[in-house]
Amino acid sequence: MLCSEIVHGATVPRLAAVTRRDWITLAVTAVLVGIAALCHFAGANEVATFFAAAVALAALAHLVGSATEQLGSHLGSGSAGVVQSALGNLPELFIALFALSDGLVQVVQFALVGSILANSVLVLGIAFTVGGLRNGTQRFDSSHARLISTLALLAAATMAIPSLANAFHSPASAHADALSDICAGVLLVIFVLTLPTFLRSGDGEEHPAARWSVVTTATVLGLAALGAAFTSDWFVTALTPAIHTLHMSQEFAGLVIVAIAGNAVENVVGVQLAARNKPEFAVSVILNSSLQVALALTPVLVLLSLLFATHLTLVFPTLLALTLVISAILGALVVNDGESQWQEGVVLVGFYVVIAASFWWGT
Amino acid sequence: MLCSEIVHGATVPRLAAVTRRDWITLAVTAVLVGIAALCHFAGANEVATFFAAAVALAALAHLVGSATEQLGSHLGSGSAGVVQSALGNLPELFIALFALSDGLVQVVQFALVGSILANSVLVLGIAFTVGGLRNGTQRFDSSHARLISTLALLAAATMAIPSLANAFHSPASAHADALSDICAGVLLVIFVLTLPTFLRSGDGEEHPAARWSVVTTATVLGLAALGAAFTSDWFVTALTPAIHTLHMSQEFAGLVIVAIAGNAVENVVGVQLAARNKPEFAVSVILNSSLQVALALTPVLVLLSLLFATHLTLVFPTLLALTLVISAILGALVVNDGESQWQEGVVLVGFYVVIAASFWWGT
């Protein structure tokens, strides 16, 4: 169907649908990325670079948001969710690799779990709140949303086992590296086996008519992803000195700042979708992101870290691992009932604030 | 509609509907409260005073039960649930404040978590058992019941974070007071934000025709609340010596005795409603009580305790905090499936018995 549209020249009226507002968004984003680049290359104050990069990331997130919704019209919510989450995970991969090469293992561990928590607690909470206040009780009772929430829960529980083995002095705690590698291998195998599911078209949901052509959408997405990668790089360079200047613990920086900045793309998209009364797609994007961190990003980093001086294991601080399991269970319970209400959103946000606060103090 | 009823003199036939049985209930309750007062002021044996106060509380609970059902007919199940839970929490607030002023912080901690466990495990179990045996499988598949169960779960999880941070030697454990206060603040903000939801009329469910007028209902409720407050006071005065006489640990007394006595009002009401085949309203009353302990009573006490010599923190013994989280998850799972069967009720009661037994032995 996509082909026939292009063949029959249907792209021409579509291109005309790139509105003046779209051009303004593109221009503003380019300027913000430019400012971040200037801060970085001109050796500006680290806190300034840090915030400039964060703002540029948010602008890029907004751009990806618009483009992804167009993509949803072309592809169906399932595939769009995967493409979008993959784009959203690219900055996190860059951030984590830079941090690992600097030996900041704990920042990476907190950023990985933080990504999952930020998505399945904070962003889900904001999406429920915004979506509920604007559209009333929202329903998303499809197999697809429930499948993703169940997989995200199971993946999070699997990911937490090495930490629990270590916390309770199980004999395996003397073999944490081996157990982490086995766990990473299992997660990757699951990822490869389940990937085709998510690449097939979504759940046949109705989408509004596409406003941008496939080519325009792909170009915007590609440029935004490239920009996000560069900006992430500048962000992580400024991060370490900025932490010190702002008197923040490494744990909190990883869990909250890096995780939210690294997920800015999906975060904004998920909330936008909920606001536009597409709760199905919103839950899909938000939990897909958690799922991909657990099934792909984390094991890839564990295995890649074998090439670095410091090995990344899945032995997290116990509180972090337990919080991960509890949050994943709460997330699944909240999604499994098939409807969202703004009050659930408010309590999810409150839960996230208390989790974040409990890691405010560093070692 | 309430106004027009009163204006048009519709209260006259209603008052006639205060039956002879209602008068007997009122008289018996007054006598039992009188006996408890006599025991207290005449300096009777502490165990006698303790049991007299407990029985008087149960009679008051029964009275509030009748009045609340009348209220449900006037207000809808949502608001009635809130009013009823608020009345039910008043004795607990008095008990906790008296105990805190005596420095019995641990009794208060166990009583708070015990209230949540008593409601969402024991009373829910009894309600399911009684309701199921009398009425077969009961369904309560409304947004309202599920919303309350989800909020109760999220609130319990939030409340448990400082304990988990402490249990697993997180850096935050050195700042337990500050983390508790932050947590209490977040819970109170959530309470204030979500309060209007519960004050609006329920879910449009059908109620039986009111038998008492609004004025009669309000008067009975007011007197019962006042009586419950006084009786709670006598109860807590007799509690400490009675614990010693009965060879009970402080932990068990707080978790089981104080929690059940303090919640007698909702406990009886919830079970009565299930027996009368109003599972929707029963679940609403029972879990609302847990929710209000977590969102209102607990944070209010934490913040009020700043005025006392001994500060109440949310750092509970680890087993207590873990039991709270697990029970809240079980409660939400049991309610979320939208139906209750008596076998679920029996197992919930068994689970509560084992939890209570595990705190039988004191330090």
Added chain:
Amino acid sequence: MLCSEIVHGATVPRLAAVTRRDWITLAVTAVLVGIAALCHFAGANEVATFFAAAVALAALAHLVGSATEQLGSHLGSGSAGVVQSALGNLPELFIALFALSDGLVQVVQFALVGSILANSVLVLGIAFTVGGLRNGTQRFDSSHARLISTLALLAAATMAIPSLANAFHSPASAHADALSDICAGVLLVIFVLTLPTFLRSGDGEEHPAARWSVVTTATVLGLAALGAAFTSDWFVTALTPAIHTLHMSQEFAGLVIVAIAGNAVENVVGVQLAARNKPEFAVSVILNSSLQVALALTPVLVLLSLLFATHLTLVFPTLLALTLVISAILGALVVNDGESQWQEGVVLVGFYVVIAASFWWGT
């Protein structure tokens, strides 16, 4: 209806329906049990006896599988599930009693929890994977399946309380024996109270016409159970030396090998049922097995162990108890949504692999 069928001689055409394939199954099973007997009584190499007994158990499991499906046609899925699970638990009871008399308390503890994990994680995962790949998304949204999953969860949580009390140095940890016995008593009372539910006919589901008569079915089941009991005995005798030869930890042997071998009967049946697109019955058989281990097998063994030199308590290693609770919650969440997809199955299997790996290393 059963009676009238027999009275009217309807058994004759049924007996004719014992096909040639059925006879082959019977003969192969008898031969395999014979080989295991030969290994055992002829004093063959322990690893050989161990594997011969395991294979014979699997063949017996297949036989019970065929017979149980016939039974389902006569009794309805509910009762068939109970009878089948009871038959499946007999070998475990024998294995555990022999191991206890040898003082192998830890093997028994790991085998009990391992049975629950093997059923509600591994076998459920395989059933979902096989059932989903062969039949697409399967639905089992009946009260019965959800009731069993909820009861299994509550029973697992109850069973874990003594371990958690011990892990977090609760005062009760000094009274672990007493708390275990109380817990076992509560579980047995629940079992007795809920037993009639499971003995009544299932949920009125349609079954295919019975191929075997009631008498044939009962005879085959009885012989298979007897064979399973003997084979289990030979299996446990060979187990301890085989563990040493195979360089396996006692924990892993109990959790994985004994648990899977002891549950082979239900394991194969559950997966077969899912493959034949009877997800309702599959979930019922699989979780019933977990439920019976928690409600009957475990407390019976705890109380019987009072007669032995070494007392079996419910104080498991902490990681094992936590894994039990988390797995039970995951199992309930996965079943409560009323549908299974093969991806859920794959992740459940992955989760089991990581749990098993975390107990690979012994003390």
